[in-house]
Each structure stands twice: as C-alpha cells, then as structure tokens.
Amino acid sequence: MAGPGTGDLEAMIDHDNLEEFADPRNYDIEEGTATEPAARFYGDLAERVGGPVLEIACGTGLVTLPVAARGVDIAGTDISRTMLDHARRKAASHALDIDWIEGDALTLALGRRFELVYLTGNAFQAFLTDADQDALMDSVARHLVAGGVLAFETRNPSSHDLVDRPEESPWNRYVDADGDVVTVSGTQRYDAGARIMHWTTYRRRTTGGEPHCRVSRIACRFTDADELRARLSAHGFVVEACHGDFDRRVLDDRALSIVIICRYRPTAARSPSGRATRAETSGRKPAR
Ligand SMILES: C[S@@+](CC[C@H](N)C(=O)[O-])C[C@H]1O[C@@H](n2cnc3c(N)ncnc32)[C@H](O)[C@@H]1O
Numbered sequence: 001m002a003g004p005g006t007g008d009l010e011a012m013i014d015h016d017n018l019e020e021f022a023d024p025r026n027y028d029i030e031e032g033t034a035t036e037p038a039a040r041f042y043g044d045l046a047e048r049v050g051g052p053v054l055e056i057a058c059g060t061g062l063v064t065l066p067v068a069a070r071g072v073d074i075a076g077t078d079i080s081r082t083m084l085d086h087a088r089r090k091a092a093s094h095a096l097d098i099d100w101i102e103g104d105a106l107t108l109a110l111g112r113r114f115e116l117v118y119l120t121g122n123a124f125q126a127f128l129t130d131a132d133q134d135a136l137m138d139s140v141a142r143h144l145v146a147g148g149v150l151a152f153e154t155r156n157p158s159s160h161d162l163v164d165r166p167e168e169s170p171w172n173r174y175v176d177a178d179g180d181v182v183t184v185s186g187t188q189r190y191d192a193g194a195r196i197m198h199w200t201t202y203r204r205r206t207t208g209g210e211p212h213c214r215v216s217r218i219a220c221r222f223t224d225a226d227e228l229r230a231r232l233s234a235h236g237f238v239v240e241a242c243h244g245d246f247d248r249r250v251l252d253d254r255a256l257s258i259v260i261i262c263r264y265r266p267t268a269a270r271s272p273s274g275r276a277t278r279a280e281t282s283g284r285k286p287a288r
Helices: 006-010 024-051 063-071 081-093 129-143 224-236
Strands: 054-056 076-080 101-103 115-117 144-156 163-174 179-193 196-206 210-221 239-241 257-264
Touching: 024 054, 024 063, 024 081, 024 115, 024 129, 024 144, 024 163, 024 239, 054 063, 054 129, 063 076, 076 081, 081 101, 115 129, 179 210, 224 239, 224 257
Parallel strands: 054 076, 054 115, 076 101, 115 144
Antiparallel strands: 144 257, 163 179, 179 196, 196 210, 239 257
16 A cells, blocks of 8 residues: 655655554554544534534544534545445444545545544644645645634644653553454654654464464654644634643643644635745635
8 A cells, every 4th residue: 555645754664654554443442432532522513613524534434433423414534445444334334424535635636625624533643744744734725615624633742751662561452353352562762853753563462372463653743732833824724722632621731632623714824934825825716
C-alpha cells in the first residue's frame, strides 16, 4: 500500500505509518471504549451543525458509526482499505447508510462540500510535516462550504512524556478477536527537532503453544495550540473554541488534548505575519 503524505515523509520514517492499522478487528477491541467521549463530542457537534458531515481518516468507523446512528448524513474517508472494509462490514450489519471513500486525505477531491469536516483518534498527528499539515488544511477547505466547521483533536505536547524510552514498558493487555490474551508493550523515541514521537508496539500472544509477536511502528507529530491557531488562520479557519478535552475543560498545560473547533472563512485567511494570503488575494470564489 502506498504510504500517505509528501516526499518529506520518506526522509523521516522508513515505514508507511500504517502498521498500527493492519489488524482492524483487534484495533476495535483495543480502541473501542476509549472512543466513546469522542463519539459523543463529534455526534453533538454534528447535530448542532447539521449534515452533510465528512470524517477524514475515519479508520474502522469507531466514531463515524455512532454519529450516523444519530441520524446524521455522514461520509467517512481513509487511506487504509483494510480499515475501511471493516468499517463497511460493521455499517452493513447495523443497517447504517454511510458513504465510505478510500483516499489520501492530502489529495482528496470528492467534488462535494460538507457542513462539517472532522478528524479524530488524534489522526491529525499522522500529518508529520508543515507541508502535510498545510495540504490537509487545503484539502479540508476543498470539502467545506464557506462558513462550514472543521473540528479535530491532537495530543497536547505540554502534558505528554516527550522523551526517549528505549526500554520496553508494559502498556496494555486484552483478549483479542480469536480469544487469545495479548500483552502490549512498547518503546518510544522522540525527535525534538521534528517534534515527532516514534512509538514501537509489541503485541505478544501464545496460540496453540506457539509464541507470536507483532511489531508495529507509528510516528506522530506534536503541535502546540499557538502553532495550530496560526496555521489554521493562514488557511482561512477562524478558531471558535479550543478545549483541553472532549468534556470541554480549559486548555492548560495539564490538559491531555487540544480540541479545536473552527469555522471556514476563506476571505479571512491571514499569514502568520498578518498579511493577506493567496486564498484571499487570488480572488478564489467562496463556495457559498
Ligand atoms: C488513529 S487512527 C483513527 C481512526 C478513527 N478516526 C478512530 O477514531 O478510530 C488514524 C487513521 O488515519 C488513517 N490515515 C493515516 N494517514 C492518512 C491519510 N494520509 N489519509 C487518510 N487517512 C489516513 C489511518 O489509516 C487510520 O485509519
């Protein structure tokens, strides 16, 4: 499978950054209940804003499905066919009508616009460079009506353990889809220059007396709230709320997440220096 992102990606990681998403049934077991606050938050937002809604990097639809179950007109897109196939099966078994679209968020061109676009599961952190974050925001802009809403969350750098931990530490334990007990452990290496955490996860189980270990790598970029605000503003997004978690707590240094809700106002696009950006000066016609 082709890896996501721009050419810069190859210089930073020697994998496609999708290894964590190779086993969707067990992804759901590991992540399932943890996504409930996100499902409530984005479901409430979707009801308030109204459809149609697009979830970018929707994975197996852990949040897409509960949002759709609230009667919201929603589409989900992801680069991983494996994750999407699982999402499709689950939606069919719940008789939920969701449009699933395979594609790279950075080059997506659906030819449709939505009232709300959101990303969750910290999927924003998969965009590892300034160029990728810019391309993502351009892509969101191509898919939002003027005045539409973009929302996403990302781990707050100030409350995370952004250091190297080369020794394997125990992380988790669960019973997988085949009934095997899986012990999960991992290491981390932080690239402070690029602000990228490289996590390696080891999932060990014993099946029929045989030990198995699945190793997967993932790289995630950490971006602080000030930088996010500046980049969003340069792309014509006006931040309306910035919370410290899905319960809308205040964003301070201890908050685990940065949860951002912003509105797309193409004529408000400003460079970080305050000068009008290309979006404003090129005379691009607002969508609505
Ligand atoms: C942590 S998962 C989150 C999935 C889902 N939103 C959730 O909350 O469970 C990140 C997802 O981003 C997808 N992804 C990574 N890079 C992508 C890209 N460039 N375009 C679209 N999807 C991408 C992965 O395939 C994966 O399904």
